[in-house]
Amino acid sequence: MNALSRFFARLEGPQTIGRGPVFWVGFLIVLAGACSYPMFSDGYTVGNTVYFFTWVFMALGLSLIWGYGGSLSFGQTAFFGIAGYSYGVLTLNFGAAYGFTLVAVVIALVIAALAALLLGYFLFFGRISGVFLGIVTLSVTLVLERFMAQTAGPEWAIGKARLNGFNGMSNMPPLTIPWPGGDIILYPDVQLYYVVLGLLVLVYLGLRILVNSSFGNVLVAIRENPERAEMLGYDIRKYQLGAFVIGAVLAGLSGVLYTSWGQYITPSSMGMTAAALPIVWVAVGGRSDLTATLIGTLVVLSGFQALTIHGAQYALVVMGFLLVLTVLLAPRGIILAAAGLLGRFGKSKQGGA
Amino acid sequence: MALLQTRALNKRFGGLHVTNNVDLSLEAGEVHCLIGPNGAGKSTLFRLVLGEHSPSSGQILFAGEDITALKSFQRIRRGMSVKFQVPGIFKALSVRQNLETAMQHHYPAASLHEEIDRLLEFLKLSGESRQLAGNLSHGQKQWLEIGMAISLKPKLLLLDEPTAGMSPEETHMTGEMVRRLNADGMTVLAVEHDMAFVRQVADKVTVLHLGQVFAQGSIDQIVADERVAAIYLGQAHG
Numbered sequence: 188m189n190a191l192s193r194f195f196a197r198l199e200g201p202q203t204i205g206r207g208p209v210f211w212v213g214f215l216i217v218l219a220g221a222c223s224y225p226m227f228s229d230g231y232t233v234g235n236t237v238y239f240f241t242w243v244f245m246a247l248g249l250s251l252i253w254g255y256g257g258s259l260s261f262g263q264t265a266f267f268g269i270a271g272y273s274y275g276v277l278t279l280n281f282g283a284a285y286g287f288t289l290v291a292v293v294i295a296l297v298i299a300a301l302a303a304l305l306l307g308y309f310l311f312f313g314r315i316s317g318v319f320l321g322i323v324t325l326s327v328t329l330v331l332e333r334f335m336a337q338t339a340g341p342e343w344a345i346g347k348a349r350l351n352g353f354n355g356m357s358n359m360p361p362l363t364i365p366w367p368g369g370d371i372i373l374y375p376d377v378q379l380y381y382v383v384l385g386l387l388v389l390v391y392l393g394l395r396i397l398v399n400s401s402f403g404n405v406l407v408a409i410r411e412n413p414e415r416a417e418m419l420g421y422d423i424r425k426y427q428l429g430a431f432v433i434g435a436v437l438a439g440l441s442g443v444l445y446t447s448w449g450q451y452i453t454p455s456s457m458g459m460t461a462a463a464l465p466i467v468w469v470a471v472g473g474r475s476d477l478t479a480t481l482i483g484t485l486v487v488l489s490g491f492q493a494l495t496i497h498g499a500q501y502a503l504v505v506m507g508f509l510l511v512l513t514v515l516l517a518p519r520g521i522i523l524a525a526a527g528l529l530g531r532f533g534k535s536k537q538g539g540a
Numbered sequence: 541m542a543l544l545q546t547r548a549l550n551k552r553f554g555g556l557h558v559t560n561n562v563d564l565s566l567e568a569g570e571v572h573c574l575i576g577p578n579g580a581g582k583s584t585l586f587r588l589v590l591g592e593h594s595p596s597s598g599q600i601l602f603a604g605e606d607i608t609a610l611k612s613f614q615r616i617r618r619g620m621s622v623k624f625q626v627p628g629i630f631k632a633l634s635v636r637q638n639l640e641t642a643m644q645h646h647y648p649a650a651s652l653h654e655e656i657d658r659l660l661e662f663l664k665l666s667g668e669s670r671q672l673a674g675n676l677s678h679g680q681k682q683w684l685e686i687g688m689a690i691s692l693k694p695k696l697l698l699l700d701e702p703t704a705g706m707s708p709e710e711t712h713m714t715g716e717m718v719r720r721l722n723a724d725g726m727t728v729l730a731v732e733h734d735m736a737f738v739r740q741v742a743d744k745v746t747v748l749h750l751g752q753v754f755a756q757g758s759i760d761q762i763v764a765d766e767r768v769a770a771i772y773l774g775q776a777h778g
Contacts, residue, residue: 193649201637404641408630415628415685418590419642420616420692 198392200399202255202407204476204526221384225377234375234448239488240383241444246468246484247394247477248437253466254474255398256430257410258316261462262306262324263438265331268457270299270439271446272335275356278447279348283360283370292362292443299439300432307431311424316413328462335454355453362447375448383444390437394477397433406430460503464491467510473520483522541604543568543696543727544589549598551584551751558584559595560751566696571718571728573738575762576748577771582731583625585748586700589729590622591615603695621694625701625731627681631674635665635684638673642688655691662717663687679710686714690721697721699730703737715740747771 199206205214225233245263253259273295274288281287306327310320339352350356362373362382373379397403408416409423417423446452455461472483487509494502517524544566551559558581566572574582587593589600591612600608607615616622630638639656647655660666663683668676673684682702689697699718703711711734718741722728732738738745738759745762747755755768762768 189650201634401644404637404644407633408641411630411632412628414592415624415630415688416641417613418616418622418624418628419688420613420645422611422613 194396197396197399199395200403202398202403202476203395204478204523218388222381225380230376233377233380237375237380237383237448238445239485239492240380240387241441241448242465242468242488243387243441243481243484244390244444245438245441245465246472246480247390248434248441249465249469250474250477250480251394251398251406251437252430252434254469254476254480255403255410256406256427257413258427258431259318259321259466260324260431260434261321261328261466262303263434263465264457264462265324265328266299266303266435266438267442267445267461268328268331268335268452268454269302269442270295271442271452271456272350272356273298274443274446275359275452276345276348278359279356280346283363283372286363286365286370288360288363288447292447295443296436296439299442300436303432303435304428307428307435311427311431314424325462328457329459332454332457335457353454355451355455357451359446359450361450373447379448386440386444390440391477391481398477402426402429464506467506471509471513471521473523473526475519476523476526479520479522479526483520486522541568542566542601543603544729545601546585546589547599547601549585549588549600550596551581551588551593552596558751559588562598562748562751562753564746564753566727566729568695568727569722569725570743571722571730571741573742573745573759574729574731574748575733575735575738575745576754579750580748581751582748583700584751586698586731589698590620616692616694619695620698621689621692621696622698623682623685623689623700623702625704627678627685629673629681629685629688631672633673634670635660635673635676636669638684639687639691643691646692659687659691664713679706682706682710682714683717686717690726695727697726697728699728699732701731701733703732703734708736711737712740 224236245267249260249263274291277291277294278288281291306324310323315323335350336353338350339354341349343350343352348356362379364371364373371378373382398406405416405421405423405426408419409426413423442452442456445456468484468487469480471487472481473479491502491506494505513521542565544564546562546564549559549562550557560581562585564585574585576582584593588595591607591610595608598608599606602615602618602620605618607618610618630641633641636656639659640652643652643655657666660669663686665680665684665687668680673681676684686699686702702718703714706714715737718728718730722741728741730741742759745757745759746753747762747768749771754771755762755765757765
């Protein structure tokens with residue numbers, strides 16, 4: 188009982204902004220707003236909103252790896268792609284009957300986790316850090332993109348699933364929940380919206396508990412001073428690897444949701460642009476805080492989308508400009524700086540009991 | 541039995557022989573100070589003991605166990621702890637969180653914060669518990685790191701110039717802390733330049749010179765040794 192209440196007490200702590208009744212009432216109001224949103228909109232628009240949500244998992248994962256752990260990784264999109272392609276290959280081969288798409292999600296996430304475990308093992312147990320970690324993870328991502336882009340020929344197929352090179356895979360079944368009286372097929376519509384929203388709330392709260400736990404303490408300590416953390420008796424390589432794998436699974440979740448949402452995935456989802464954008468979302472919002480990352484990602488994504496409608500390439504330039512501006516003016520992130528200005532939130536973050 | 545022992549320890553960086561055949565022995569319960577002019581190899585010896593460098597040859601024994609091949613964190617878990625020369629603290633975290641990170645696996649969750657409060661009092665940092673560690677004065681940062689180091693309840697505490705940059709009063713207070721810790725049974729190995737501090741705390745002094753053990757004895761013996769005065773104390777005392 189006591190242990191359980193301590194567990195939930197971790198929802199608040201020095202590693203996350205927002206505490207006390209005011210914050211949580213605000214949280215519930217926002218959540219209620221998000222829940223009632225489909226009632227004031229049409230299915231098509233709601234389905235498009237899901238698109239924004241799918242990316243947030245990857246951003247939260249990057250916040251954990253980079254913002255909390257201090258390891259800048261460009262590898263998130265690699266795991267996004269690995270999980271997305273895995274979902275495609277599995278479901279194109281085995282279909283959607285008997286709830287198999289849900290099994291495929293789990294398998295795809297396990298594959299992403301194993302890939303992260305392998306790559307992360309060499310990175311962290313090889314004591315690669317700082318800019319070199321960025322270079323290696325970016326290289327891996329780009330190699331994966333190049334590889335998938337050259338799989339156009341018919342020899343590149345796994346079972347019934349053709350990889351299709353640059354054009355990518357398509358027509359995999361969407362997520363399907365087995366239900367008495369007819370499966371529920373989650374097309375980009377209201378039902379998928381609620382499923383993804385539910386996942387988002389779970390992941391967000393789960394990560395809050397994680398970063399305020401003893402694991403989170405060590406992770407932040409490694410960011411601040413890895414030598415000191417090791418000299419407190421922590422095998423910092425394991426903590427870094429742990430964060431890397433959790434972050435990769437979240438990126439994988441984004442990949443799976445994206446693939447089932449649009450029923451396609453292409454190599455460019457792992458390209459240079461795709462690898463750089465999560466860095467922008469997370470840095471602009473405030474990488475060292477989950478809430479700032481969540482809000483920042485949604486704001487930047489919506490802004491990006493609005494700009495894209497007016498001219499695709501110049502939206503990317505604005506993203507780059509936004510990143511430079513953030514680094515110069517609000518290095519901790521715009522949302523985090525704004526929260527700091529709100530004073531109360533800032534104090535609760537720094538005052539950490 | 542010796543708590544810490546180095547046997548014929550050597551460390552070369554290229555052609556530079558920084559640690560030359562060092563045999564050092566620390567009895568449990570003693571405060572042992574390592575002195576020597578700049579470039580004598582004090583810091584390297586320290587890093588060898590900590591496992592940040594691995595020796596070119598030789599052995600390191602801790603509590604009878606050969607730890608030469610162990611990684612730093614494994615040595616820490618066997619009962620060593622260290623305070624670095626430049627305060628190694630977590631600047632963006634509160635003072636309390638610094639200690640919590642150090643202590644979270646050494647104390648039951650229910651009494652953790654009481655223990656932190658006790659330690660804060662010992663460190664004279666009770667009023668700063670919510671302050672960011674980066675905002676502390678230099679002396680307070682040093683104490684905070686000493687606090688993190690001793691919170692692990694180590695058998696052996698390694699101090700690398702613990703009084704560097706401290707005022708004479710702060711140095712004296714630090715000396716008092718070391719003596720109280722030693723009275724509670726902690727063995728201490730300190731690299732130190734401040735002779736007043738060495739006189740205040742040391743049971744035994746080892747002088748390193750050119751990577752070798754040059755002289756060993758009580759502080760009075762060392763001060764009386766003319767050869768030592770020639771290489772080190774003469775310089776230090778002008």
